[in-house]
Amino acid sequence: MTTPSPVNILLVDDQPENLVALEAILGDLGVNLVKSTSGKEALRCLLQDDFALILLDVQMPQMDGFEVATLIRQRPRSQDTPIIFLTAFSSSEQFMFKGYALGAVDYLIKPIAPNVLLSKVAIFIELFKKTEALRQKTETLQQQAAQLEAINTELQTSEERFRLLSTCSPLGVFVTDTEGRCVYTNPRFQVICGRGPELAPAAPAVPESESASGAVPGQSWLDSVHPDDLAAARSTWAAYLQTGQDYVQEFRLRPRGEIERWASVRSARMVSEQKNFLGYVGTVEDITERKRAEAANAQVIREQAARQEAETANRMKDDFIAVLSHELRTPLNSILGWANLLQAGKLDSQKVEYAIDTIERNALAQKQLIEDILDVSQIVRGKLQLHRLPVNLVAVAQTALETVRPAATAKAIALTTNFHDYDRLEVTGDALRLQQVIWNLLTNAVKFTPEQGRVDVHLSVVTRLPKETLSADPCPENSPEDGGPENGSRAPAYAQLRITDTGLGIAADFLPHIFDRFRQADSSITRSQGGLGLGLAIVHHLVEQHQGCVWAESDGLNQGAAFTVALPLAQSTSPQPPSALDRLPNEPPTRALRGLPILIVEDDTDTRDFLAFLLQTQGAVVTTTASAEEGLRLVDSVQPAVLLCDISMPDMDGYTLIRKIRNQLPAPQANIPAIAITAHARLSDQAQALSNGFQSHLPKPIEAETLVRTILQVTNSVHDLSRPGQN
The missing domain is CATH 3.40.50.2300 (Response regulator)
Structure with a gap:
């Protein structure tokens, strides 16, 4: 009212x-x-x-x-x-x-x-x-009149509406009785299912025995289901008839004489106003185009993801190239600047010493950058090789620590260790590569820790490792299949090296990417720290190659960071041959090459002059040439005690030269000891040099001590390293 x-x-x-x-x-x-x-x-x-x-x-x-x-x-x-x-x-x-x-x-x-x-x-x-x-x-009467007119209109058109809905519906419609037998289908249903109009009223019922056993009555839409989907269709329809819940399924159809199509089948119970169950009403929708669109869309999404991944990789590489340019040019600026000042001769003795130290420091920085790039190149191509020997991890860590200690002292950073707790922790691996791992982590810790900070290095032996880490999977447990103890007689043990610092820390969103190649937390021109961002990627790969694992932890920016390396301990406790680090000779004395005739074949004038001067200061008698052809003639005429030969030279490379010496010259010239001096520093380059006839391979830049030591080794004069009176 x-x-x-x-x-x-x-x-x-x-x-x-x-x-x-x-x-x-x-x-x-x-x-x-x-x-x-x-x-x-x-x-x-x-x-x-x-x-x-x-x-x-x-x-x-x-x-x-x-x-x-x-x-x-x-x-x-x-x-x-x-x-x-x-x-x-x-x-x-x-x-x-x-x-x-x-x-x-x-x-x-x-x-x-x-x-x-x-x-x-x-x-x-x-x-x-x-x-x-x-x-x-009046308004009430008008409303009642309008309602009455609407009801009459609805009553008059309801039958026509149903007929039109059934005939023109874009969905196939079917009605079944309470037993699930089809009693009505519309024209669209017959088109989708490929059933002729004469089959519209109903499909034949199954025998009572089959119905009583729970089998599904014959249905016209089931008759058109693809054979591969028919079992699932019958099973889900039978379950639906028993439970009465809404039915929504998608199946492939194969109507007679037509290609494979997809259909969505839906059904629900029909209940009268008096709550009497009348049967089931359902729809069959042709979703073939939707399925095709979904497949096409999925393909587009995959292509977009691949394209986005490629764009991200390209952007990361572009950023890396920009950083590389900066990192190479910055030390080059100091090298060239101080070299020009030295050439001008206007520096006092103190400044001369400072200039030489600066040039050496920046040249070593450039060398490290180049070595990192070469390491990553070998990692990407799967060519990085390891020389596996028993290694004392304590000695390796101590060596790496002493290398980093001057940089820490310059920033008043406290370095604490517990190395005295262990005399020897033996692992199997490449000593130089393990030293590279620890050196990289220590260098990062010192670089990102402010002055008067703290870096702690902790060695320990553990038998259990974290099940989850922030940036790498846990190390695999040792087992008899992978070289572990048999029958569980000995629990797997790991040497764990943990380096913590009080430095800049790592942002939470960057922590999962800390070991990615070409990724840096800050690649902008305003970044405060140098480097290419390759060190940790190299660390991650080298540790994995040693069957170990490495992970990073940080509470966030300015909260410090911790890097942990876990390496499986060697199972054998029997005496082992000395490691690569233990076998390195001591520093050779001065003038260790007194009177030794040496031939240098090098097309680069600066390198040739440098090597000649270096060896002459050690007392050698040096002959140089820029031509491989001239070098072949000099080996025959001068008969030097050792040959230093570049590989990449015009007209004739070093490999061709050494082959001609070995094959064309008479003894003893054909047996002259030869050392390859080259910028090709890969292990494969070393193997190629040795296979072609060289006794040793030294990658540029060459350190004076290493060169002298190698010459003495290949000339069977290693005993001279400890002979007194050579200076």
């Missing part, structure tokens, strides 16, 4: 006491009295509510009653609202006519008799109530 509208009376008078008097007179009528002290306020009230009557004072400041009435009549919503003018100043017919002309229903002179005002207002209240009641009744 509609709630009656409230009866509102608007009282407009600029004198508050008059409004109070009107409210006292009309208060018993049971209506809502809205008071307003100005014409503008009255107009605002009319915007919010409808009023049964307006009592309007004529004489008001700013806007008098006639002006207010004029504006009231201009609004459609209030143009028929009754207005009674109230005035205490003029009863002339001219004002009364003006009021009536504006649509006033009465014109009362103050003071107003209460009984007169009450009677007049009551009439308009009653009239408003009757008008509202009539309006509401």
Whole structure:
């Protein structure tokens, strides 16, 4: 039932006491009295509510009653609202006519008799109530008439609608009885399932014995299911008939004489208003195009992911190239700058020493960069090889630590270790590569730790490793199959080296990528630390090659970091041959090559002059040439004790030269000891040099001590290293 509208009376008078008097007179009528002290306020009230009557004072400041009435009549919503003018100043017919002309229903002179005002207002209240009641009744009748017309229209068109829906539906529709036997299908169903119209009414029922055993009754849509999907279709449909839950499945169809298609089958129970179960209604939708689109979209997504991955890799490589350029040019600037100053000869002895130290330090930095790049190149191509021997990890760690200690001392960084707890922790691996791993981690710790910080190096033996790490999988447990103890007689043990620092730390979002190649936490031009960002990638690969694992931990930026390396301990405790580090000869004495004739074949003038000067300071008698052809002639004529030969030379390379010496010259020239001096520093290059006839292979840049030691070794003069009186 509609709630009656409230009866509102608007009282407009600029004198508050008059409004109070009107409210006292009309208060018993049971209506809502809205008071307003100005014409503008009255107009605002009319915007919010409808009023049964307006009592309007004529004489008001700013806007008098006639002006207010004029504006009231201009609004459609209030143009028929009754207005009674109230005035205490003029009863002339001219004002009364003006009021009536504006649509006033009465014109009362103050003071107003209460009984007169009450009677007049009551009439308009009653009239408003009757008008509202009539309006509401009319609206109700109109609504009922519209509803009745809609119902009749719906009843008249329901059958036509069903026919059109069934005939024109883009979905196939089927209806079954309570036993699941099909009793109706629409034309679209027959098209999708490839069933002729003559088969539309129903598929034949299965024998009672088969139905009783739980078999699925024959269904027209099941008859069209692809043979590979038929078993699943029958199973899910049988389960649906038993449970009655909504059925949604997708299957391949193979209608008669048509290509394979996809269909989505849906079904639900039909229940009458009286809650009686009537059967099942279902739809069959051809989703072949959607499946094709999904397959195409999946292919696009895969291609986009591959393209994005390639773009990311290219961007990372571009950033790496930019960093590489910076890292190579920066030390080169110092090298060339101080070299020019030395050449000018204007430096005092102290500055000369400083310049030489600077040039050496930056040249070593460039050498390290190049070695990192070559290592990564071999890692990418799977060519990095290890010389596996028993190695004392304690000695390797101590050597790496002593190499880094000067840099730590320069920054007043405290280095603490517990190496004294162990005399020997033996692992199987490449001593030089393991030293490279530890050196890289220690160098990073010192580089990223501010002055007066702290770096702790902790060695220990553990039998259990973390199941999960932040950046690498846990190490595999040793087992009899992979060389571990048999029958569980001995638990696998690991040498664990943990390096912690109080440095810059690692952001949480970068921590999972800390060992990626070509990835740096900051590759911008404003980065505060140098380096190519390859060291940790090399560390990760080398540790994996040693069947170990490495992981990083950090609580975030400025919270320090910890890197842990775990390597399986060697199982055997029997005496082992000395490691590669143990076999390195001591520093050779000065003038160790006194009187030794040496031939240098090198096309680069600077390198040739450097080698000649270096060997002459050691007492050697040096002959040089830039041509391999000339070198072949000099070997025959000069008969040097050893040959130093470059590999990459024009006209004839070093490999060809050594083959000609071995095959064309007579003894003893054909047996001259030869050392390959080359910028090709890979293990494969070393193997190629040895296989072609060289006795040794030294990659550039060449250290003086290494060169002298190698010459003595290949000339069977290693015993001279300890012979006194050679200087």
